[in-house]
Amino acid sequence: xxxxxxxxxxxxxxxxxxxxxxxxxxxxxxxxxxxxxxxxxxxxxxxxxxxxxxxxxxxxxxxxxxxxxxxxxxxxxxxxxxxxxxxxxxxxxxxxxxxxxxxxxxxxxxxxxxxxxxxxxxxxxxxxxxxxxxxxxxxxxxxxxxxxxxxxxxxxxxxxxxxxxxxxxxxxxxxxxxxxxxxxxxxxxxxxxxxxxxxxxxxxxxxxxxxxxxxxxxxxxxxxxxxxxxxxxxxxxxxxxxxxxxxxxxxxxxxxxxxxxxxxxxxxxxxxxxxxxxxxxxxxxxxxxxxxxxxxxxxxxxxxxxxxxxxxxxxxxxxxxxxxxxxxxxxxxxxxxxxxxxxxxxxxxxxxxxxxxxxxxxxxxxxxxxxxxxxxxxxxxxxxxxxxxxxxxxxxxxxxxxxxxxxxxxxxxxxxxxxxxxxxxxxxxxxxxxxxxxxxxxxxxxxxxxxxx
Numbered sequence: 001x002x003x004x005x006x007x008x009x010x011x012x013x014x015x016x017x018x019x020x021x022x023x024x025x026x027x028x029x030x031x032x033x034x035x036x037x038x039x040x041x042x043x044x045x046x047x048x049x050x051x052x053x054x055x056x057x058x059x060x061x062x063x064x065x066x067x068x069x070x071x072x073x074x075x076x077x078x079x080x081x082x083x084x085x086x087x088x089x090x091x092x093x094x095x096x097x098x099x100x101x102x103x104x105x106x107x108x109x110x111x112x113x114x115x116x117x118x119x120x121x122x123x124x125x126x127x128x129x130x131x132x133x134x135x136x137x138x139x140x141x142x143x144x145x146x147x148x149x150x151x152x153x154x155x156x157x158x159x160x161x162x163x164x165x166x167x168x169x170x171x172x173x174x175x176x177x178x179x180x181x182x183x184x185x186x187x188x189x190x191x192x193x194x195x196x197x198x199x200x201x202x203x204x205x206x207x208x209x210x211x212x213x214x215x216x217x218x219x220x221x222x223x224x225x226x227x228x229x230x231x232x233x234x235x236x237x238x239x240x241x242x243x244x245x246x247x248x249x250x251x252x253x254x255x256x257x258x259x260x261x262x263x264x265x266x267x268x269x270x271x272x273x274x275x276x277x278x279x280x281x282x283x284x285x286x287x288x289x290x291x292x293x294x295x296x297x298x299x300x301x302x303x304x305x306x307x308x309x310x311x312x313x314x315x316x317x318x319x320x321x322x323x324x325x326x327x328x329x330x331x332x333x334x335x336x337x338x339x340x341x342x343x344x345x346x347x348x349x350x351x352x353x354x355x356x357x358x359x360x361x362x363x364x365x366x367x368x369x370x371x372x373x374x375x376x377x378x379x380x381x382x383x384x385x386x387x388x389x390x391x392x393x394x395x396x397x398x399x400x401x402x403x404x405x406x407x408x409x410x411x412x413x414x415x416x417x418x419x420x421x422x423x424x425x426x427x428x429x430x431x432x433x434x435x436x437x438x439x440x441x442x443x444x445x446x447x448x449x450x451x452x453x
Contacts, residue, residue, distance in 0.1 A: 033058075033062075126343075156174075165201040188230060191213070199240050215231070236276065244280055248281055263306055265308045265309070291324075314333045319357060354377075362374075391434070400451075
């Protein structure tokens with residue numbers, strides 16, 4: 001239960017007593033499970049290599065009958081390998097093992113889920129998406145509500161990072177509906193994704209309503225850590241909605257000394273939110289404080305190979321350096337962020353910092369080979385808006401412009417960083433709005449109406 005609630009500091013005292021209690025299990029079995037839990041604790045302390053070694057040793061001694069414990073160990077061994085810089089190698093081993101598991105069941109689901117975690121931590125969103133779809137399909141077929149809820153949360157993160165706001169909202173809503181099937185940390189992160197997606201899609205009342213629900217959930221846990229995280233998300237929303245003074249008041253009154261350890265792929269981390277507020281405050285003192293903390297977090301996240309947090313930290317440092325007038329340093333960090341984000345097609349992190357970094361992105365696009373990614377970032381904030389006297393949204397205009405060049409759906413998808421299915425959906429909407437039934441007629445009519453740029 002403590003592991004499920006992420007109350008890891010409460011576990012060691014219990015482990016020290018566990019070996020002395022009478023039990024139906026042998027002393028070796030008890031010691032093995034204790035070692036496995038110690039391996040989990042090492043992971044959350046950011047000690048990936050030690051965690052791998054302890055978990056590997058424990059898995060070698062666990063009896064086949066301890067399948068539930070073994071499954072947890074396999075998950076943590078995978079993510080500890082990512083933390084140690086060996087995620088790619090271990091992922092290949094897991095892929096082979098999954099292919100050799102003929103029966104669908106909890107063991108196979110946990111192995112597949114392990115891969116999703118590794119891909120999310122390494123920033124490989126495309127692989128995470130493909131693998132999580134497999135996880136969702138099997139869990140639904142087996143009517144495994146627990147894994148299905150986790151899969152909705154993971155898919156929500158993927159859509160959030162790709163700036164697919166509507167799909168992200170759908171997935172996070174599904175996760176929140178079954179919040180008690182998730183760990184409390186994960187439920188709060190689901191709320192964070194839902195709230196931030198509502199805010200980004202200009203559904204401000206829904207974002208505020210979700211904040212109330214989230215704080216009520218956090219208070220029910222009676223955990224200082226979770227209440228702290230809930231108010232961090234609230235402060236971040238206040239910042240996004242222009243209530244800087246309220247956010248500054250929260251930062252000034254909050255003790256962050258217990259906010260330590262790894263940052264995982266959580267969408268909101270209180271000490272990062274603190275840096276957002278310090279950066280937005282913009283005074284010389286607050287910028288220096290933000291810089292010092294962000295450099296520390298960047299070093300730690302690089303050491304633990306946590307790509308999503310590296311990208312976010314690089315972008316926040318970019319903003320700090322820009323405000324300090326250190327443009328060359330800002331440009332260098334922004335370039336690093338783009339290079340890390342490009343393989344997984346991360347968009348939200350960049351879009352959320354527009355317009356502050358828009359001029360730097362434009363400057364970078366003149367120097368970079370990744371012009372399509374930067375162009376996509378600069379246009380994405382307007383993707384759901386409709387231009388004056390034009391029935392097509394900006395995204396539909398983008399799609400039709402590429403179609404007019406003779407590109408296939410796959411080519412359009414690759415160029416705009418969306419899926420072929422999304423291209424089909426936009427194409428269908430274009431046909432309906434223009435009253436046509438094929439590509440040629442759509443391009444012809446759009447040109448006649450001067451809709452294409």
